[in-house]
Amino acid sequence: MLALDGIACLRGDRLLFEGLSLRLGPGEALTLTGPNGSGKTSLLRIAAGLLRPDAGQVRRPERIAWLGEAHALDPGRTLGAALGFWAALDGGDAAAAMAAMGIAALAPVPVRLLSTGQRRRAAIARVIAGRASLWLLDEPGNGLDEEGMARLGGAIAAHLAGGGALLAASHVALRVAGARRALGEAAS
Numbered sequence: 001m002l003a004l005d006g007i008a009c010l011r012g013d014r015l016l017f018e019g020l021s022l023r024l025g026p027g028e029a030l031t032l033t034g035p036n037g038s039g040k041t042s043l044l045r046i047a048a049g050l051l052r053p054d055a056g057q058v059r060r061p062e063r064i065a066w067l068g069e070a071h072a073l074d075p076g077r078t079l080g081a082a083l084g085f086w087a088a089l090d091g092g093d094a095a096a097a098m099a100a101m102g103i104a105a106l107a108p109v110p111v112r113l114l115s116t117g118q119r120r121r122a123a124i125a126r127v128i129a130g131r132a133s134l135w136l137l138d139e140p141g142n143g144l145d146e147e148g149m150a151r152l153g154g155a156i157a158a159h160l161a162g163g164g165a166l167l168a169a170s171h172v173a174l175r176v177a178g179a180r181r182a183l184g185e186a187a188s
């Protein structure tokens with residue numbers, strides 16, 4: 001599903017990591033931990049193809065879902081319309097994704113009026129509706145309350161159970177049954 005082989009990453013003249021290899025198969029998840037600036041986002045961006053590694057090779061599936069800082073939903077549209085736009089492109093179910101994240105009642109509300117946590121839930125709903133086999137999530141728990149974290153854990157569990165894979169950077173523990181936690185040292 002995802003294979004990184006001998007990856008090195010330089011930022012400016014600083015070597016963030018080198019010789020990094022990992023493989024994720026269907027149903028597998030890995031959480032990256034490490035101090036601020038250690039290179040977690042850089043590694044995720046390399047996995048996503050948004051950043052070219054300075055050495056090594058990456059193999060990724062055709063369809064990936066990326067969750068970064070931006071929610072990438074049209075602020076002028078209602079949540080239902082904004083999510084529906086992407087879901088239609090991806091063949092996903094926007095209503096089911098909103099329900100999974102507990103934001104179905106917000107469908108008629110313009111995206112620009114959503115709170116920080118609601119926007120984060122909406123961004124995760126977009127990931128869910130995107131039907132990609134590989135999820136690359138950078139600090140997906142940012143802004144989420146406890147119930148939102150539980151819903152995120154449920155969404156990840158369902159994704160893995162359906163044969164998907166996940167690589168995430170997170171400062172807080174993602175409560176996902178069966179996820180391995182590692183790579184903190186590799187990234188630091």
Ligand SMILES: Nc1ncnc2c1ncn2[C@@H]1O[C@H](COP(=O)(O)OP(=O)(O)OP(=O)(O)O)[C@@H](O)[C@H]1O
Nearest residue numbers: 011012016034035036037038039040041042043169
């Ligand atoms: N475009 C860039 N050019 C040069 N250096 C960069 C660039 N982007 C990031 N860096 C540097 O690379 C290092 C790693 O950044 P990165 O965002 O990957 O870390 P991180 O582990 O995700 O950090 P955090 O926990 O704070 O999110 C940092 O020192 C950062 O300043």
